[in-house]
Amino acid sequence: MAEAGIDYSAVFQALPGMIALLTPEMTYADVNEEFLRISGRTRGLMVGRYLFDVFPDNPGDPAASGARNLRASLQRVLATGERDAMALQRYDVESLERPGEWEERYWSTVNAPVLGPDGQVVLLVHRVEEVTELIKARGSRGSRTQVLEAELYARARELQEGNERLRAAHAREREVALALQDAMLPAIGHHRAAVRYQPAVGSLNVCGDWYDLVDLPGDRIGVAVGDVVGHGLQAAGVMGLLRSALSAASRVAEGPAQALEVLGLYARSVEGAENTTAVETCVDWDTHTITYSSAGHPPPALLHVDGTVEFLDQATDPPLGARPEHIARPQATTTFTEGDTLVLYTDGLIERRHEDIDTGLGRLADSLIHHRGTAPEALADALLLDLLPTVGTTDDTALVIVQL
Known part of the structure; x- marks a missing residue:
């Protein structure tokens, strides 16, 4: 099929995974049908709105970190121009039918840049894989499995925190190198x-x-x-x-x-x-x-x-x-x-x-x-x-x- 004959908008909407397009300001530019179906949101509630207004952290959970981790991932993509795969995240979502009630959700997320002619990031591709049912099904097999899942999640968090420390060290190295270079x-x-x-x-x-x-x-x-x-x-x-x-x-x-x-x-x-x-x-x-x-x-x-x-x-x-x-x-x-x-x-x-x-x-x-x-x-x-x-x-x- 010739490129001119492909309706890329229709392809985007038909993609089998949850895909959203975000602006560099982290507002929704577009979302596909699968994202709307699984998230339970409508297009009017998402397109044009700030991501973290649509999906904030659970205010009733002081340990909630999904929004903070996602924001950090998106900022990394904007800063580096490189894709970023996140560790498994627990990201509770407020029920639309019962406002004030929050549903326990688990998301696996990858964020990738779309670069403009000048090499700058003009859009962010935000792909989410919903794994809540998988996590809950495994947890129902017994306490041992629950412990293993908890350990796996803890290790994933440790790995993510380690990556963040490495990025901080990388930033410090860059500052030293720039100062050295300016002096030389x-x-x-x-x-x-x-x-x-x-x-x-x-x-x-x-x-x-x-x-x-x-x-x-x-x-x-x-x-x-x-x-x-x-x-x-x-x-x-x-x-x-x-x-x-x-x-x-x-x-x-x-x-x-x-x-x-x-x-x-x-x-x-x-x-x-x-x-x-x-x-x-x-x-x-x-x-x-x-x-x-x-x-x-x-x-x-x-x-x-x-x-x-x-x-x-x-x-x-x-x-x-x-x-x-x-x-x-x-x-x-x-x-x-x-x-x-x-x-x-x-x-x-x-x-x-x-x-x-x-x-x-x-x-x-x-x-x-x-x-x-x-x-x-x-x-x-x-x-x-x-x-x-x-x-x-x-x-x-x-x-x-x-x-x-």
């Missing part, structure tokens, strides 16, 4: 430069990518980007060590190649630094030249004022620590004209699974040509919009743009 990444003082830093989805908003801009003697600056394998706090820590080392080396080395040689030797003593990629450039306004060297990193792009794009790929060597012996790294030099634009980036900007890197480089070149003449800040935003996936990036991205 340099502020941009050069008025013709713009940077962007885009961690992958689910990576604590921190990663192993870095950028660096340093003033050098004369009318020169050093511009570098690098990429440590991995995400999270450990990768951010390794990133900070390598970035600081390269920043120091670039100030005293004879050129980018020697700076990367020093960094490669240092990386051998840093756990987790293996196979890090980096590229270092030296921009000299007196001679209108860019000298560069790459350790396994995607080539910087030079957008000329005439609309051509030159990839700086004539001095590429393996990543840091990839060779057991020390060998001098290559270095190359190219010229630039006033008004040209230098772009350094990490692989998250161009690489896609099951795709040749030349395809990604071609996309980058096309985007640069399309936005030729754009100021660095606006160009940085345009490149991210053109090149990054519209939904959840799976790799980190660092981007540096320098107007020459």
